[in-house]
Amino acid sequence: MAGLFYAALFYFATAFFVGGLAYKIYKYAKTPAPLKIPTTPAPTTQSGVVARMAREVVFFESLFKGNKWIWLFGWMFHVGLALVLLRHLRYFMDPIPGVIVFIQPFGMYAGFAMAIGLLGLWGRRFFVERIRYISNPSDHLMLALLVAIGGSGLMMKFGAHTDIVAVKNFVLGLMTFSLQPLPTDPLLLIHLALVAVLMIIFPISKLLHAPGVFFSPTRNQVDNPRERRHVAPWAAELDKS
Amino acid sequence: MAADFQTPEFREYPAVPNKLVPDATAHLSPFVAKPDHNEKLGFPGELVDNWHDKAIEKMGDLLGKYRGLQVFLDACVKCGSCTDKCHYFQGTSDPKNMPVARQDLLRSVYRRHFTFAGKYFPKLVGARELDREVLDEWYSYFHQCSQCRRCSVFCPYGIDTAEISMAAREILDTVGYGQKYCNEILGKVQTVGNNLGLPGPALKATMAEFEEEMEDDTGLPIKLPIDVQGADVLLITPSADFFAEPHIDGLMGYAKVFHEAGINWTLSSYAAEAANFSMFIGSYSNMKTVAERIRTAALDLGVKRIMVGECGHAWRVAYSFWNTVAGVGSGAAEDDEYGQKLQKQLDHRYPIPQHICEFTHGLLQEGKLRLDPAANDHRTVTFHDSCNVARASRMGDKPGGQFDIPRALLKAACNNYVDMDPDTIREVTYCCGGGGGLLTDDLMEIRVKGALPRMEALKDVMQNQGVTNMAAICAICKAQFAKVMPYFDIPMDTILSTHQIVGDALVLTGSTQETALDGGDDSSEKTEEAAEATE
Numbered sequence: 001m002a003g004l005f006y007a008a009l010f011y012f013a014t015a016f017f018v019g020g021l022a023y024k025i026y027k028y029a030k031t032p033a034p035l036k037i038p039t040t041p042a043p044t045t046q047s048g049v050v051a052r053m054a055r056e057v058v059f060f061e062s063l064f065k066g067n068k069w070i071w072l073f074g075w076m077f078h079v080g081l082a083l084v085l086l087r088h089l090r091y092f093m094d095p096i097p098g099v100i101v102f103i104q105p106f107g108m109y110a111g112f113a114m115a116i117g118l119l120g121l122w123g124r125r126f127f128v129e130r131i132r133y134i135s136n137p138s139d140h141l142m143l144a145l146l147v148a149i150g151g152s153g154l155m156m157k158f159g160a161h162t163d164i165v166a167v168k169n170f171v172l173g174l175m176t177f178s179l180q181p182l183p184t185d186p187l188l189l190i191h192l193a194l195v196a197v198l199m200i201i202f203p204i205s206k207l208l209h210a211p212g213v214f215f216s217p218t219r220n221q222v223d224n225p226r227e228r229r230h231v232a233p234w235a236a237e238l239d240k241s
Numbered sequence: 242m243a244a245d246f247q248t249p250e251f252r253e254y255p256a257v258p259n260k261l262v263p264d265a266t267a268h269l270s271p272f273v274a275k276p277d278h279n280e281k282l283g284f285p286g287e288l289v290d291n292w293h294d295k296a297i298e299k300m301g302d303l304l305g306k307y308r309g310l311q312v313f314l315d316a317c318v319k320c321g322s323c324t325d326k327c328h329y330f331q332g333t334s335d336p337k338n339m340p341v342a343r344q345d346l347l348r349s350v351y352r353r354h355f356t357f358a359g360k361y362f363p364k365l366v367g368a369r370e371l372d373r374e375v376l377d378e379w380y381s382y383f384h385q386c387s388q389c390r391r392c393s394v395f396c397p398y399g400i401d402t403a404e405i406s407m408a409a410r411e412i413l414d415t416v417g418y419g420q421k422y423c424n425e426i427l428g429k430v431q432t433v434g435n436n437l438g439l440p441g442p443a444l445k446a447t448m449a450e451f452e453e454e455m456e457d458d459t460g461l462p463i464k465l466p467i468d469v470q471g472a473d474v475l476l477i478t479p480s481a482d483f484f485a486e487p488h489i490d491g492l493m494g495y496a497k498v499f500h501e502a503g504i505n506w507t508l509s510s511y512a513a514e515a516a517n518f519s520m521f522i523g524s525y526s527n528m529k530t531v532a533e534r535i536r537t538a539a540l541d542l543g544v545k546r547i548m549v550g551e552c553g554h555a556w557r558v559a560y561s562f563w564n565t566v567a568g569v570g571s572g573a574a575e576d577d578e579y580g581q582k583l584q585k586q587l588d589h590r591y592p593i594p595q596h597i598c599e600f601t602h603g604l605l606q607e608g609k610l611r612l613d614p615a616a617n618d619h620r621t622v623t624f625h626d627s628c629n630v631a632r633a634s635r636m637g638d639k640p641g642g643q644f645d646i647p648r649a650l651l652k653a654a655c656n657n658y659v660d661m662d663p664d665t666i667r668e669v670t671y672c673c674g675g676g677g678g679l680l681t682d683d684l685m686e687i688r689v690k691g692a693l694p695r696m697e698a699l700k701d702v703m704q705n706q707g708v709t710n711m712a713a714i715c716a717i718c719k720a721q722f723a724k725v726m727p728y729f730d731i732p733m734d735t736i737l738s739t740h741q742i743v744g745d746a747l748v749l750t751g752s753t754q755e756t757a758l759d760g761g762d763d764s765s766e767k768t769e770e771a772a773e774a775t776e
Contacts, residue, residue, distance in 0.1 A: 036565065
């Protein structure tokens with residue numbers, strides 16, 4: 001019964017996540033940036049822009065310039081999350097590639113880095129007056145959700161283990177549309193339900209910062225307005241009048 | 242100084258963020274535009290009855306036209322990195338002057354009308370209906386942003402509050418709630434050709450006066466030519482250069498450089514304005530209309546090169562937008578008739594448009610100018626990076642040239658040069674406090690308070706390193722500083738034009754200065770000495 005419910009939930013969550021994100025990305029991609037507005041100094045070549053974007057996405061360069069505490073907690077969380085996600089790939093693959101096997105222990109500790117980062121960011125929402133002022137209930141809930149996902153995951157790893165072989169069968173079953181039984185440990189059910197919630201709210205929340213950063217004109221434009229005439233389609237119409 | 246507000250005190254530790262003082266500047270609102278000002282620009286004269294629906298409709302329109310706006314409204318995670326970066330926040334402690342909070346004034350309405358969460362769970366995500374109170378709040382706080390982009394440097398997604406405030410002002414204009422200062426000036430530039438409304442004959446008379454003054458000074462017939470058909474170079478400069486101090490001295494500096502370089506140049510009475518306030522109000526169509534005066538002047542006069550005088554936002558518009566909105570630049574596609582029409586006339590061996598500092602710097606490097614830095618020995622100079630030049634444009638070939646080229650000019654022109662605190666210059670420079678359409682007396686309070694971080698940094702080098710003058714390359718910065726410095730007990734003549742300092746050091750061939758220096762006419766040595774001076 002739980003298996004059926006969770007199967008339906010994950011099919012829905014995945015469809016909503018993929019569809020919602022694709023829609024948003026399509027929207028970002030098709031909306032023109034009519035003016036050259038890179039925050040300068042900016043790279044003067046396309047490869048320079050790729051490097052700038054890479055520094056932004058991998059190291060959070062601008063955030064580092066802005067605030068070292070937010071950077072520290074934010075970066076810990078994101079790198080931790082990335083490793084944890086990679087570690088979870090073992091539930092989706094059979095056989096498991098060597099790289100994923102190799103990062104398993106790192107992914108384990110990354111779970112703690114992730115949790116510490118989240119708690120640091122959350123603490124700032126309470127204790128730093130400026131950040132308290134700009135926080136909405138949804139900003140707190142988002143952190144609560146992520147902490148609960150990370151916490152339930154860590155508790156399964158270091159406390160009440162679940163039958164991960166069965167979990168893997170269930171997941172692989174989902175991928176091949178053959179329903180397999182799902183263990184009913186409360187921690188696992190909570191963990192999975194919250195992950196599904198996260199997937200569903202992703203395309204309709206501030207989590208859009210993930211695809212958004214790649215489309216940010218202040219970061220992804222080449223600084224060459226004098227060398228090339230840059231005109232958006234709707235703006236080109238104005239040339240004719 | 243008579244004022245009904247307190248000039249902010251210098252802070253002991255400027256790096257420590259303020260305690261919040263909610264609504265500290267909620268009472269500040271610039272004068273509202275008169276019907277006449279709005280209508281000239283194609284906006285309704287007064288606030289329309291169905292302003293709510295029209296505003297939301299305009300927001301939707303802008304979201305479809307500007308990817309930046311769409312991404313910026315979605316992507317913010319409220320991390321707080323920008324919260325202590327705005328000079329207006331630092332000077333007022335009003336939380337709505339924190340960049341993210343300023344954006345949220347608009348974002349809250351965006352969420353209510355354009356997002357699932359905001360439609361169904363408004364309280365949860367801080368979504369708000371656009372009521373009259375919110376509209377007035379927009380009018381107040383989006384005119385407390387100088388669009389300097391300092392916050393965008395520190396945002397992990399590059400969210401630029403300038404773009405948000407431009408969109409907000411465009412929405413306000415669309416419903417007939419425009420700002421007097423910007424819209425009145427835009428009317429003048431579109432009818433007369435400059436922000437002052439100075440007609441051609443008056444302009445020519447003024448230039449003749451300056452020519453006389455320069456001749457008295459140097460013994461040379463240095464010209465300020467206007468409307469010269471077939472000149473090589475068209476100079477577009479802010480009209481403040483024609484009447485305001487210290488701007489005029491900068492203009493004379495450009496004239497001296499042109500004279501010494503032997504360039505055939507001209508001003509245009511039809512396009513006697515580099516400023517383009519359309520950027521401040523986020524109006525693409527008005528920006529195009531104003532910039533097209535320059536295109537027309539260039540076509541009519543048949544010039545080969547186009548240069549721009551010292552002005553911050555104007556250089557942003559010229560450098561970043563002229564090519565887009567008026568074809569003033571290079572690289573138009575073969576089939577781009579509009580772009581090609583002007584571009585085939587221009588000489589693309591030079592950057593188009595070219596900043597006057599790039600031009601002077603090039604001459605220095607070629608050894609064509611002789612500078613006597615001792616002429617500025619009575620000064621110790623520092624340089625204020627203007628926000629739009631620093632974070633929205635470039636000079637020269639390399640990123641960051643906009644910082645290095647003006648400094649190279651100043652260092653060549655004076656022996657005593659000092660930089661201010663590194664946290665207040667170059668990429669992270671502070672706005673003067675008067676940019677973005679705020680340079681009006683009805684916003685004096687926010688102008689003074691917003692100047693605080695720059696005044697602190699300046700006072701520091703004045704007290705500890707003997708700085709006597711600060712040079713700038715922006716008409717708004719110069720006007721703003723001349724006005725607000727006295728509030729901070731800094732003499733108003735501390736602010737100078739960069740080309741005034743260059744002009745003062747420039748040893749013109751055949752001038753009285755050259756005679757005094759060399760004790761006679763010996764022009765054969767000129768090139769050698771010029772080369773030495775630039776090393």
